[in-house]
Amino acid sequence: MAAPTFQDTIRALEGYWADYGCVLMQPYHTEVAAGTMNPATFLRSLGSKTWKTGYIEPVIRPLDGRYGENPYRFQHYFQYQVVLKPAPENVLDLYFGSLEAIGIDVRSHDIRLVEDDWEQPTLGAWGLGWEVWCDGMEVTQWTYFQQLGGFDVELVPAEITYGLERLAMFLQRKRSAFDLEWAPGITWGEVYRESERQWSVYNFELAPVEVLTRRFGEHEEECRVLLERRLPLPAYDQVLKASHSFNLLDARGAISATERATYIGRVRNLAREVAHVYLELESDADAAA
Amino acid sequence: MPTLLLEIGCEELPAGACREAAEQLPALSERELGAAPSQVYVGPRRLGLLLEDVAEQTPNEWLKGPPEALAEKAAAGFAKKHGVEVNDLEVREGFLGIERPGQPLRDVLPDRLDAIVRGLSFSKSMRWDDSGIRFARPVRWRLVKLDDETVVGETSFGHRFTHGALEIPSAGEYPDRLREADVEPDAVERRRQIVDGLDAIGGWNDPAGVLEEVVYLVEKVLVLEGSFDERFLQLPARVVVTAMQSHQRYFPLGGNRFAFVANGGDSELVRAGNENVLEGRLDDASFTFERDVRRGIDELAEQLGAITFFKGAGTFADKTDRLRRLAGELGGGEASLEAARLAKADQASELVREFPDLEGYIGAEYARLAGYPEAVSTAIEEQYLPDAARGPLPQTEAGKVLAAADKLDTLETSFSLGHKPSGSRDPYGLRRAAIGLNRLAVEGGLEIPRALLKDEVREFVEERLEGLLDVPVEYVRAAQASAAPDLGSVARLAQSLHAERESPAFDGVYTAYDRAHRLAGKSAGDAAPELNRSLLREDAERALAEGLAEVAIDGDVREALESGATLAPLMERFFEDVLVMDEDPAVRANRLRLLLDVRDTLGRLGDFSQIPR
Numbered sequence: 020m021a022a023p024t025f026q027d028t029i030r031a032l033e034g035y036w037a038d039y040g041c042v043l044m045q046p047y048h049t050e051v052a053a054g055t056m057n058p059a060t061f062l063r064s065l066g067s068k069t070w071k072t073g074y075i076e077p078v079i080r081p082l083d084g085r086y087g088e089n090p091y092r093f094q095h096y097f098q099y100q101v102v103l104k105p106a107p108e109n110v111l112d113l114y115f116g117s118l119e120a121i122g123i124d125v126r127s128h129d130i131r132l133v134e135d136d137w138e139q140p141t142l143g144a145w146g147l148g149w150e151v152w153c154d155g156m157e158v159t160q161w162t163y164f165q166q167l168g169g170f171d172v173e174l175v176p177a178e179i180t181y182g183l184e185r186l187a188m189f190l191q192r193k194r195s196a197f198d199l200e201w202a203p204g205i206t207w208g209e210v211y212r213e214s215e216r217q218w219s220v221y222n223f224e225l226a227p228v229e230v231l232t233r234r235f236g237e238h239e240e241e242c243r244v245l246l247e248r249r250l251p252l253p254a255y256d257q258v259l260k261a262s263h264s265f266n267l268l269d270a271r272g273a274i275s276a277t278e279r280a281t282y283i284g285r286v287r288n289l290a291r292e293v294a295h296v297y298l299e300l301e302s303d304a305d306a307a308a
Numbered sequence: 309m310p311t312l313l314l315e316i317g318c319e320e321l322p323a324g325a326c327r328e329a330a331e332q333l334p335a336l337s338e339r340e341l342g343a344a345p346s347q348v349y350v351g352p353r354r355l356g357l358l359l360e361d362v363a364e365q366t367p368n369e370w371l372k373g374p375p376e377a378l379a380e381k382a383a384a385g386f387a388k389k390h391g392v393e394v395n396d397l398e399v400r401e402g403f404l405g406i407e408r409p410g411q412p413l414r415d416v417l418p419d420r421l422d423a424i425v426r427g428l429s430f431s432k433s434m435r436w437d438d439s440g441i442r443f444a445r446p447v448r449w450r451l452v453k454l455d456d457e458t459v460v461g462e463t464s465f466g467h468r469f470t471h472g473a474l475e476i477p478s479a480g481e482y483p484d485r486l487r488e489a490d491v492e493p494d495a496v497e498r499r500r501q502i503v504d505g506l507d508a509i510g511g512w513n514d515p516a517g518v519l520e521e522v523v524y525l526v527e528k529v530l531v532l533e534g535s536f537d538e539r540f541l542q543l544p545a546r547v548v549v550t551a552m553q554s555h556q557r558y559f560p561l562g563g564n565r566f567a568f569v570a571n572g573g574d575s576e577l578v579r580a581g582n583e584n585v586l587e588g589r590l591d592d593a594s595f596t597f598e599r600d601v602r603r604g605i606d607e608l609a610e611q612l613g614a615i616t617f618f619k620g621a622g623t624f625a626d627k628t629d630r631l632r633r634l635a636g637e638l639g640g641g642e643a644s645l646e647a648a649r650l651a652k653a654d655q656a657s658e659l660v661r662e663f664p665d666l667e668g669y670i671g672a673e674y675a676r677l678a679g680y681p682e683a684v685s686t687a688i689e690e691q692y693l694p695d696a697a698r699g700p701l702p703q704t705e706a707g708k709v710l711a712a713a714d715k716l717d718t719l720e721t722s723f724s725l726g727h728k729p730s731g732s733r734d735p736y737g738l739r740r741a742a743i744g745l746n747r748l749a750v751e752g753g754l755e756i757p758r759a760l761l762k763d764e765v766r767e768f769v770e771e772r773l774e775g776l777l778d779v780p781v782e783y784v785r786a787a788q789a790s791a792a793p794d795l796g797s798v799a800r801l802a803q804s805l806h807a808e809r810e811s812p813a814f815d816g817v818y819t820a821y822d823r824a825h826r827l828a829g830k831s832a833g834d835a836a837p838e839l840n841r842s843l844l845r846e847d848a849e850r851a852l853a854e855g856l857a858e859v860a861i862d863g864d865v866r867e868a869l870e871s872g873a874t875l876a877p878l879m880e881r882f883f884e885d886v887l888v889m890d891e892d893p894a895v896r897a898n899r900l901r902l903l904l905d906v907r908d909t910l911g912r913l914g915d916f917s918q919i920p921r
Contacts, residue, residue, distance in 0.1 A: 154578050
């Protein structure tokens, strides 16, 4: 049997989680450094409403680019993100079922759950979980959220983040992500390698430090204005944009270790305030209903 | 009497949580079940307790009430609280109370198991539902069997991927049934199987100690061997080992071979997959390595101005300047100065960002590749030694100098910023640095002038000598107060004083010091600033002053003691013939000065008042 292409794998995951009853979302419209930052995870995991979703997310990490030279590091790659809130009792079995659905025979491979506790200081978030190894390859990060935006979660969600390139490398037995077959006759490298080169030039050499520094402050300010108007959803976009400006500044080497902590603290404060207002609105709506 | 099995089925527990559970379970069993388990099973997916010959009835329980004397006031309330009549209360040892009969064990087991689940405490725990239970990972099933009777739950579960629900016909069959279902529940047995498997392959090693984690990463032990392309052997060897051990939990076998432990699966597929992953990791490390090497160690060193050492302590470029100065002050030669210049260059490398534990080692490799003399490269590699209480010391002179300079700077800088260790908190590793410094002086023979350390730091460092030397602490404290010029001399002095403690010379010096100190120590303010020989009136005090001028304290400790001991008879005579507290204040002040001079001269050998007699 031919190995599934990259897009086959995405479709198989979509199909599996749609059949389970997930709301299939789409990638978010502004840069995020992880599928977790998409409001479909970060905000929807707060509060008392149940939620099941699955979506692909291109993650943007300027610092991780390598000009398209290193087939293991990219400033832009893909996650498939699943959130089940609350986590059902059989959530691990559901996950292993998804591996079967994309063509991994879990009985003939060595599948292991290795402790990996997750923390995202910029979001005031942490959880406990694992990295999932398939014959030694880390293909998924698995987290039971405990806190988001500084708030204890009410219903504990399970977050399942598949690293799509790693998963495809495992399925296609490829050592280089560039060589992954994206669709029949075309590789991942053909689709994205030049993009990696160009973006690395921008991220490391050209991104305008002064402009980005100013923008960071502007996004912070705009977030506060929107929170005063009790509009946490657009306010959250400003958190994401501030966070991305910070990541670009970081890639430009414009942030000292001391400043780093300050920047992270500023983003975290915004994320907390957004989470706070988001929860308030939800409980107001509940009270009105 | 029946056999009891309790099983707590979990999602995959981390190794640390398994160890915590293994430690707590016996005591919890005693507390909740009244007996120690005959077997504790701990693994990633289950915690099990097996108790043989348990009593089917819990013991009667004496509920102690108010003192008999207060019966009138309190008996009714106590009786009511426990649902009995006052007449039913008994008296034991002056107290009212009631004996509650034991209950059938099976009736209390659900609650007792629950108490065990809730009683386990983990350093990291989580919630997963609204039960209020916190555990290292979610608990998914519970099973309690009293012989063949199922008291709680329904079944156990076998290996996650090869077996499903597993019937345990009776408690005693638990381990065997699990073994038939691809699960080895006993951690000791799993460890044995892993070690046997590794031994059968042979030549394995485990510098990072991953074995203790791997024992808890599998329920079924499958030890396999793999290899990687030999071209990766051009990477610095410890980079390869770290990629294998920290990232993949593999066991290096030397050369391009490695062993690893799987939780099952098809051996060929699993081996091929793991080889592919490791080669990917090494390939990635090669990209990083080659990028660093293209920049070269000198260019890396030039970038240190952009990297903060820690807050308030400047950049690594500042640290480099301080290291060079300290290396000079420690008498370091050309190699140590050059090594100091390059010591921190690898902080700017990408490989150290990926493999932080390899700092120093990576810098040394890059210095070698850039053609620096071996003495420079080795010193860079040795700068963090000793990195454990009994870890090895640098072997080269330049390495010792650089290692001492690095520790001196870390200590001075941290103390000046107020980052002193408190209690068990020592985030900057200052205790380790202080012990390292002492060992470099004592065992490494490096001369570390005490003048290089500010008072507070010097005290902190020298306090650590106490643990290092096999000498009672008083002798170390005495030596600390001496005029010894460097750390090693303080240590040697402490040892010598201790060795000489029974000698007549030691006794003489001690006595002379002690008497001078006792009499004049508290009156230092009344003493003359300098000894005035024309005010010496009595023969005995003139003799003492003359004797004191002859005393030589420098050099060999034994000779110094013998020289100092010549003052003992002179002191004896002085105290017989001379009244210190003369009516004439000038004479009195002069005599106090003479005694203080005696004390301070002998005190160059140490503060003898620290040593109890």
